[in-house]
Amino acid sequence: xxxxxxxxxxxxxxxxxxxxxxxxxxxxxxxxxxxxxxxxxxxxxxxxxxxxxxxxxxxxxxxxxxxxxxxxxxxxxxxxxxxxxxxxxxxxxxxxxxxxxxxxxxxxxxxxxxxxxxxxxxxxxxxxxxxxxxxxxxxxxxxxxxxxxxxxxxxxxxxxxxxxxxxxxxxxxxxxxxxxxxxxxxxxxxxxxxxxxxxxxxxxxxxxxxxxxxxxxxxxxxxxxxxxxxxxxxxxxxxxxxxxxxxxxxxxxxxxxxxxxxxxxxxxxxxxxxxxxxxxxxxxxxxxxxxxxxxxxxxxxxxxxxxxxxxxxxxxxxxxxxxxxxxxxxxxxxxxxxxxxxxxxxxxxxxxxxxxxxxxxxxxxxxxxxxxxxxxxxxxxxxxxxxxxxxxxxxxxxxxxxxxxxxxxxxxxxxxxxxxxxxxxxxxxxxxxxxxxxxxxxxxxxxxxxxxxxxxxxxxxxxxxxxxxxxxxxxxxxxxxxxxxxxxxxxxxxxxxxxxxxxxxxxxxxxxxxxxxxxxxxxxxxxxxxxxxxxxxxxxxxxxxxxxxxxxxxxxxxxxxxxxxxxxxxxxxxxxxxxxxxxxxxxxxxxxxxxxxx
Numbered sequence: 001x002x003x004x005x006x007x008x009x010x011x012x013x014x015x016x017x018x019x020x021x022x023x024x025x026x027x028x029x030x031x032x033x034x035x036x037x038x039x040x041x042x043x044x045x046x047x048x049x050x051x052x053x054x055x056x057x058x059x060x061x062x063x064x065x066x067x068x069x070x071x072x073x074x075x076x077x078x079x080x081x082x083x084x085x086x087x088x089x090x091x092x093x094x095x096x097x098x099x100x101x102x103x104x105x106x107x108x109x110x111x112x113x114x115x116x117x118x119x120x121x122x123x124x125x126x127x128x129x130x131x132x133x134x135x136x137x138x139x140x141x142x143x144x145x146x147x148x149x150x151x152x153x154x155x156x157x158x159x160x161x162x163x164x165x166x167x168x169x170x171x172x173x174x175x176x177x178x179x180x181x182x183x184x185x186x187x188x189x190x191x192x193x194x195x196x197x198x199x200x201x202x203x204x205x206x207x208x209x210x211x212x213x214x215x216x217x218x219x220x221x222x223x224x225x226x227x228x229x230x231x232x233x234x235x236x237x238x239x240x241x242x243x244x245x246x247x248x249x250x251x252x253x254x255x256x257x258x259x260x261x262x263x264x265x266x267x268x269x270x271x272x273x274x275x276x277x278x279x280x281x282x283x284x285x286x287x288x289x290x291x292x293x294x295x296x297x298x299x300x301x302x303x304x305x306x307x308x309x310x311x312x313x314x315x316x317x318x319x320x321x322x323x324x325x326x327x328x329x330x331x332x333x334x335x336x337x338x339x340x341x342x343x344x345x346x347x348x349x350x351x352x353x354x355x356x357x358x359x360x361x362x363x364x365x366x367x368x369x370x371x372x373x374x375x376x377x378x379x380x381x382x383x384x385x386x387x388x389x390x391x392x393x394x395x396x397x398x399x400x401x402x403x404x405x406x407x408x409x410x411x412x413x414x415x416x417x418x419x420x421x422x423x424x425x426x427x428x429x430x431x432x433x434x435x436x437x438x439x440x441x442x443x444x445x446x447x448x449x450x451x452x453x454x455x456x457x458x459x460x461x462x463x464x465x466x467x468x469x470x471x472x473x474x475x476x477x478x479x480x481x482x483x484x485x486x487x488x489x490x491x492x493x494x495x496x497x498x499x500x501x502x503x504x505x506x507x508x509x510x511x512x513x514x515x516x517x518x519x520x521x522x523x524x525x526x527x528x529x530x531x532x533x534x535x536x537x538x539x540x541x542x543x544x545x546x547x548x549x550x551x552x553x554x555x556x557x558x559x560x561x562x563x564x565x566x567x568x569x570x571x572x573x574x575x576x577x578x579x580x581x582x583x584x585x586x587x588x589x590x591x592x593x594x595x596x597x598x
Contacts, residue, residue: 010046014093016077024072027065029115037062049095058101068107074100127567141555145543149216152237155256161212166201178222188584194220200521202240206532207524214239230552231564240534246476246492249533261428264546270427280435289410294484295429297417301409304328307382313374316399324401327409330387331416334394335361358397436477439470450507452477456491465502490535497525
């Protein structure tokens with residue numbers, strides 16, 4: 001018989017009755033039933049109930065065991081009586097009557113319990129992550145992650161992609177966040193950077209003639225944490241293709257994502273089938289108030305600025321006259337809600353930094369509410385028709401200028417749909433957001449700057465760059481969105497040196513700057529580069545959606561906390577002066593801030 005186990009803790013069934021078996025695992029829980037001791041023994045695979053009979057020599061020793069101690073049990077498989085079976089467990093029809101118990105490792109008093117579903121502080125869970133990962137939900141999340149990655153890899157290989165690994169130690173590049181720098185001991189004063197993404201390397205792979213590349217790529221960005229973004233490092237399905245159009249890229253990624261979501265989603269859920277909707281960026285901001293539209297939400301925003309222009313409602317009339325916008329967010333069925341419903345949303349808007357949230361309630365005889373009292377009846381009717389509403393419905397308004405009012409109207413859209421319970425349940429709804437602007441005006445400098453990825457191909461190529469207003473040029477740049485979560489950015493790349501130099505020139509970067517910062521890729525393009533494009537869906541976010549977790553750290557094996565710290569390994573940490581000297585480094589730490597005077 002094997003030293004530790006003949007079976008795992010999920011394997012035994014009624015047909016094993018009468019066999020002598022050996023199991024090893026953790027003491028998940030103990031129950032004393034009048035001299036009979038029951039132990040739930042847990043390993044990676046499942047649970048098996050162990051029975052220590054009354055009067056047995058090992059009963060006293062078993063009673064002293066702490067939960068989470070590691071033991072080996074040898075005993076006979078017996079079938080449970082009919083009323084004692086547990087249909088929730090694969091092994092629920094049997095139990096093992098212990099003849100021997102050997103303690104492999106005694107557990108100290110736990111900082112928190114593994115059994116049960118209690119919530120514990122995140123910092124405690126991260127400090128003792130190895131214990132947290134024993135809990136059923138966390139264990140399932142990490143196993144789901146592994147299966148998702150295996151599925152992504154299989155689906156990409158089936159479509160003719162080859163997996164390559166790109167460098168981890170590389171040069172610093174502007175990807176939109178700060179690099180993590182690594183001092184080069186053999187080159188004093190110089191630094192490697194950890195890659196924010198394999199962007200340049202995967203493009204160079206296309207130049208090298210590898211037609212379809214992918215990898216499950218680690219990426220490193222020194223940026224703040226969010227619920228859907230892990231600080232420090234994350235993983236993405238990074239891929240690139242040669243001789244492709246934007247639609248070719250879409251045609252590759254759509255079946256991969258819909259297939260993975262179908263594979264790991266509970267039966268009965270709805271998933272976007274076939275080609276995902278394509279929504280131009282301008283339309284997304286106009287209709288949804290976001291470049292990450294949640295298509296489970298049926299509400300569409302309307303521009304009703306004209307209805308308030310030179311109207312009797314002075315506040316909105318002034319905003320319209322000054323070049324602002326008034327956006328209407330429909331609220332079907334809200335007309336029957338009590339006044340408190342509208343007051344609550346108005347208070348929420350103020351707490352969110354807005355001036356408030358005006359509204360109109362539609363009745364058979366016309367509009368009702370503070371705005372309707374001061375707005376001409378024909379204008380109220382025009383708003384109702386524009387929004388496609390009827391008696392018993394209502395509409396809310398967001399007013400202001402530019403992106404600010406667009407984004408706030410999107411937040412209101414989500415809030416209203418949530419309050420009215422309109423968001424589709426048990427569904428994953430995908431879309432592409434396309435036609436991102438190539439350039440925007442930098443609010444700090446007032447100058448034209450790249451709005452997204454500087455390596456994207458401008459629509460219209462060099463001619464557009466030479467003849468059009470830069471702010472009217474769109475890029476072959478796209479995002480894929482699921483349920484309001486951005487899963488990926490991607491683009492058809494700019495593979496022509498003359499187009500790249502001109503694109504950067506418009507953004508204020510002379511040729512000498514481009515040559516210095518991106519000379520490796522620029523020179524490669526001069527030796528024959530195929531048209532190419534790709535994308536990089538975030539693995540962590542995919543798993544977060546599939547596991548229905550609101551926080552991305554719940555699907556990462558050993559994540560950093562919100563402050564970018566590893567509480568378990570106590571990183572980052574200071575290093576000895578001798579190490580710094582070896583790296584030719586000297587510290588110039590910020591001085592501590594003086595204590596505030598009382």
